[in-house]
Amino acid sequence: MTRLFKHPLNDGQFDAIVEALAQGELVILPTETVYGLAADAFSDTAIQAIFRAKQRPANNPIIVHIASIEDINDIVADVPEIALKLAEAFWPGPLTMVFEKSEAIPAAVCAGGNTVGVRVPNQQTTQKIIEKFGPIAAPSANLYTELSPTEVKHLNAELLNSVTIVVDGGDALVGIESTVLSVVDNKPVLLRPGMISRQEISAVIDMPVTYKKIVVPDGKAHPSPGLTKKHYSPKTRVVIGTPPRTPERINVGYISYTKSIFANIIQQVHQVESPSAYASQFYGSLHLLDNLELDVIYVEPLPNGEDWQALRDRLERASS
Numbered sequence: 001m002t003r004l005f006k007h008p009l010n011d012g013q014f015d016a017i018v019e020a021l022a023q024g025e026l027v028i029l030p031t032e033t034v035y036g037l038a039a040d041a042f043s044d045t046a047i048q049a050i051f052r053a054k055q056r057p058a059n060n061p062i063i064v065h066i067a068s069i070e071d072i073n074d075i076v077a078d079v080p081e082i083a084l085k086l087a088e089a090f091w092p093g094p095l096t097m098v099f100e101k102s103e104a105i106p107a108a109v110c111a112g113g114n115t116v117g118v119r120v121p122n123q124q125t126t127q128k129i130i131e132k133f134g135p136i137a138a139p140s141a142n143l144y145t146e147l148s149p150t151e152v153k154h155l156n157a158e159l160l161n162s163v164t165i166v167v168d169g170g171d172a173l174v175g176i177e178s179t180v181l182s183v184v185d186n187k188p189v190l191l192r193p194g195m196i197s198r199q200e201i202s203a204v205i206d207m208p209v210t211y212k213k214i215v216v217p218d219g220k221a222h223p224s225p226g227l228t229k230k231h232y233s234p235k236t237r238v239v240i241g242t243p244p245r246t247p248e249r250i251n252v253g254y255i256s257y258t259k260s261i262f263a264n265i266i267q268q269v270h271q272v273e274s275p276s277a278y279a280s281q282f283y284g285s286l287h288l289l290d291n292l293e294l295d296v297i298y299v300e301p302l303p304n305g306e307d308w309q310a311l312r313d314r315l316e317r318a319s320s
């Protein structure tokens, strides 16, 4: 039986989580981006359990979450100068940095490669759990290629079968997955766009940030799971565009940010036209519409510009 602990947790509940993690069990924890499927970062068997539960291919690395930059030396072999500046500017927060890995980190966390992704999440309860237990490895708490959860009600029942405890921390405020940046060799390379933009990163380190958009065809070997073409997808087909105007009612939904009214569709969700507000609602809206058994979910094309880049990326993958 999976136990559900609601924020704020009492001491007994914190102890139960630490105990479960120590036993190599899986727990679902809130973060500011999306909910994570967490396990002991130093336990190879616990990491294997994450891969099984998510039905995720073994060639996809998992992010390690730590309480503060002070814990990084156990995880990574080298901390480049730019990483210190970026940690100072953005941690705790939605930035994952990829480093050369330490000996102590199991190969499975890094999908057999020699790098490891690390971040400090900005969510109080989860921070406290990491402080008490130590580093945890956590991918998003969804099945492989499906939509990430930003609320406990989004969690997949099949996934929950593998989980001992779920911590309900309310809505994930950022709402989409962290920015992933390689800092190996002190060279900044963006691997996955997120709400911390390339420009913001550049400004802190006073260096250009490379971004080569990689889209790996489904089924091929790939360096990062978030780079497969089909990812972050609801079960319902997603189309970027506006619904057709028809005389009869059609079984479609629409996510918009400009106020155009489509009377003959099942449900329209209006989102706020600011990147951060849009992001915090986006997966929630997709989950909501995905539960209505619609034929198609239309999503209004997003604006151009750097501050919408991460959302355009997620929308494109959801519609692949």
Ligand code: TXA
Binding pocket: 031, 033, 034, 035, 036, 037, 061, 062, 063, 094, 096, 098, 110, 113, 115, 116, 117, 121, 138, 139, 140, 141, 176, 177, 178, 179, 180, 191, 192, 223, 224, 225, 226, 227
């Ligand atoms: O916001 C987030 O990052 C959430 C929360 C739970 O922290 N986690 C998350 O994990 O989205 P996941 O496993 O669903 O996505 C991990 C991403 C991959 O897309 C990949 O690009 C990158 O992190 N990644 C992790 N380790 C890496 C490594 N060693 N090298 C390159 N990319 C890595």
Ligand code: MG
Binding pocket: 139, 140, 148
């Ligand atoms: Mg994921």
